[in-house]
Amino acid sequence: MQEHRIVVNGTELFYAEEGNGPPCVFLHGGPGLDHQEFVPWLSPLATSARLIYLDHRGNGRSQRIAPEQFTTAAVVEDVEALRLALGFEQMAVLGHSFGGFIALSYALAHPSSVSRLIVSCSAPSYDIGAEVEEQLAAFGDPKVEAAFARENEIQSDEDMRAIILDELPFYFATYPDEIRRVAEDWAERTRYSAALSSWWSVNQMPLYDVRPRLGEARMPTLILAGRHDRVCSLNPAQIMLQGIPGARLVIFEHSGHMPQMEESDRYIQAVRDFLTGT
Numbered sequence: 001m002q003e004h005r006i007v008v009n010g011t012e013l014f015y016a017e018e019g020n021g022p023p024c025v026f027l028h029g030g031p032g033l034d035h036q037e038f039v040p041w042l043s044p045l046a047t048s049a050r051l052i053y054l055d056h057r058g059n060g061r062s063q064r065i066a067p068e069q070f071t072t073a074a075v076v077e078d079v080e081a082l083r084l085a086l087g088f089e090q091m092a093v094l095g096h097s098f099g100g101f102i103a104l105s106y107a108l109a110h111p112s113s114v115s116r117l118i119v120s121c122s123a124p125s126y127d128i129g130a131e132v133e134e135q136l137a138a139f140g141d142p143k144v145e146a147a148f149a150r151e152n153e154i155q156s157d158e159d160m161r162a163i164i165l166d167e168l169p170f171y172f173a174t175y176p177d178e179i180r181r182v183a184e185d186w187a188e189r190t191r192y193s194a195a196l197s198s199w200w201s202v203n204q205m206p207l208y209d210v211r212p213r214l215g216e217a218r219m220p221t222l223i224l225a226g227r228h229d230r231v232c233s234l235n236p237a238q239i240m241l242q243g244i245p246g247a248r249l250v251i252f253e254h255s256g257h258m259p260q261m262e263e264s265d266r267y268i269q270a271v272r273d274f275l276t277g278t
Contacts, residue, residue, distance in 0.1 A: 019046025029097030032197025034060025214243030
């Protein structure tokens with residue numbers, strides 16, 4: 001794994017890469033998280049593609065910025081600037097959760113730059129909050145509910161880490177000890193950006209809605225969804241499937257919001273098959 005830093009659009013971005021072949025950039029969730037949600041689970045794809053794990057502006061190991069500089073449009077243009085700087089005519093894009101918001105927005109803003117689009121456990125609009133609240137009530141775990149209630153009180157990156165650790169069971173279909181250990185290791189390795197997460201949720205998330213434009217996404221598109229995802233359910237996945245011409249949907253029957261960790265072998269196979277056109 002090689003680590004790099006590059007200055008684009010007035011800010012320094014961190015990215016790591018491994019493998020050889022056609023490029024694929026990975027856009028992580030959050031916001032306020034980093035590329036660790038992909039590593040090491042997706043590293044086997046390095047035999048089929050050049051994998052580029054990007055930390056969004058202000059996130060993870062990228063340069064810290066003022067929260068108001070963290071807009072959806074700015075992140076989209078960072079992805080395009082990275083493509084140009086690396087000299088790719090086109091690249092595949094995989095976005096997970098919030099990263100899926102960016103991937104969809106990028107594909108619509110720069111369609112000729114995207115060879116293949118993969119949207120993982122994500123949605124085409126911000127209109128998922130009510131469903132999450134219903135799922136949280138049905139989940140019935142007081143510790144998890146209390147963690148979500150504390151999200152409006154985050155004061156530091158350490159506060160965000162503590163909240164994510166308490167919320168973890170909600171993001172997985174089931175939470176046996178082997179999954180708990182994997183999830184906690186991921187959460188501890190992550191570098192958090194609490195200020196950006198809070199600012200984007202209030203100032204940018206209500207503006208996100210690409211549903212009217214889904215028909216413009218003409219590149220090959222793969223939608224990945226967890227059957228038991230309590231954050232981005234099968235409902236937004238079906239909206240994307242119906243709206244994007246020729247899109248394919250793969251459902252992970254034993255996963256929640258993190259199929260790359262819960263069913264990693266099948267996830268890798270689905271992504272590899274799509275990237276290689278098999």
